[in-house]
Amino acid sequence: MSIKCRFCPIRNLPLFSPMTDPELSFMESFKVGEMTIQPNTPILSAGANSPQLFTALKGFGLRYKLLEDGRRQVLSFVLPGDLIGLQAGVMNQMTHNVESTTSMTLCVFNRNELWTLFRNHPQRAYDLTWISASEERFLGEALTAIGQKSALESVCWALARIYRRLESLHMDERRSVPLPYRQQDLADALGLSLVHTNKTLAKLREQQVATWTEGRLTVNDIFALEDMGLVDSQLPQSRPLM
Amino acid sequence: MSIKCRFCPIRNLPLFSPMTDPELSFMESFKVGEMTIQPNTPILSAGANSPQLFTALKGFGLRYKLLEDGRRQVLSFVLPGDLIGLQAGVMNQMTHNVESTTSMTLCVFNRNELWTLFRNHPQRAYDLTWISASEERFLGEALTAIGQKSALESVCWALARIYRRLESLHMDERRSVPLPYRQQDLADALGLSLVHTNKTLAKLREQQVATWTEGRLTVNDIFALEDMGLVDSQLPQSRPLM
């Protein structure tokens, strides 16, 4: 039996803006179930028109696009609290893939109810737009990293961003957060080769700024990391959760 | 006196999905005026919290982010029909700049009415989310171009995309569209140097695929251009206009 939204394990984090009671009951009807999946399982595929939306509750995933010849661009790392499939939800067409990296628990929503949401819950509709705009803001930053920054700057930017996101999810413990990805995933996110990504990470390790081994990222100096990554804007202190 | 939405010069293009009468009258109240600006005029600035949203009616602009040292990433080319400032509209914070390249005419909306839109016009709210998701889809494609494609592939991708957009705005005439930007703008959009962008354009000219001079782009073979740019998805045949 799936958890009721009012007992959702993550929605009480200070990061997520509170919901009213009517919103909460609507979300409970909007939610059609929970899904637990194995590592490396596809969640949504490019070209598909999925009848479902998801919110990640637990675990880590990837959003990416593939070129015909196999080149892969990772668009973002999917962490708990992230909404998955909004694009297919409103545009009836996915143009990227989403898959799990670790095992994951997902909240499943019925896309057909999306219209009810827009008609009866303007605040939730607003939140959806907020989330979409926020995703857009992030991709703009990523574009700037890949397009303009050096490999070292890009890697610092990415690690700082991820560290801050996990920190606001209270997943940090003594300057360290889980980061169960491969170096290849980061390389594909930043448009760098695996080899060069590896050497750049080695540099950060030597300089005692950040160390990423065995699925954990330890950041000795988050401010140095943010500076080196030319991080400009702060993450919002509060955001809606779907 | 500004034009009423029902007489809007672009909304009757087949590209834009039709609006109902109530929607149309709401839009006329949502719209607070029109603005005509000179070339190279800032429209919205990073960090600002503008009380306004805009829709481009006429003219060309740029969306971009700046790094402290002056490096610039162009996020997108602003064409007629594009909504400007949704990010500030919902998130109260711009993280990029928008400015005109040519002289422009903009439709001006009052951000305070955004809430009325969400409360009373669910279809328009849905459209807003659609637009935001569409922007996100585009940035994902741009990320893939910059991160994974060669300079030649990227340039072809960008020119093909722009050509198709202007074509669907009926701004094409015998395989040619207006493109009043500098090579530097394209270079900054693709994360390439000006020199290399110039040489890549020269190659396309020699190969008789596309020629961009004196503010016009002429495409001899749009299919070849799309192939060379590894363009994957089609632009939607119909989209909402704000």
Place this chain on the structure above:
DNA sequence: CGTGGCTTTGAGACAGTTCAAACTTCGTGG
């Protein structure tokens, strides 16, 4: 204890950058 998946290291290659300068166009002012 062998095999597959991932990380690490070394070294040569090259796509794209940087530097520099010439060329074109166009508006401005003497």
Place this chain on the structure above:
DNA sequence: CCACGAAGTTTGAACTGTCTCAAAGCCACG
């Protein structure tokens, strides 16, 4: 009407950050 400067494009040539190729090392798992 010509000289001048500013803005953009084009070309050449040297340089370099990052890539590709190659191989070794590490570790978990069957």
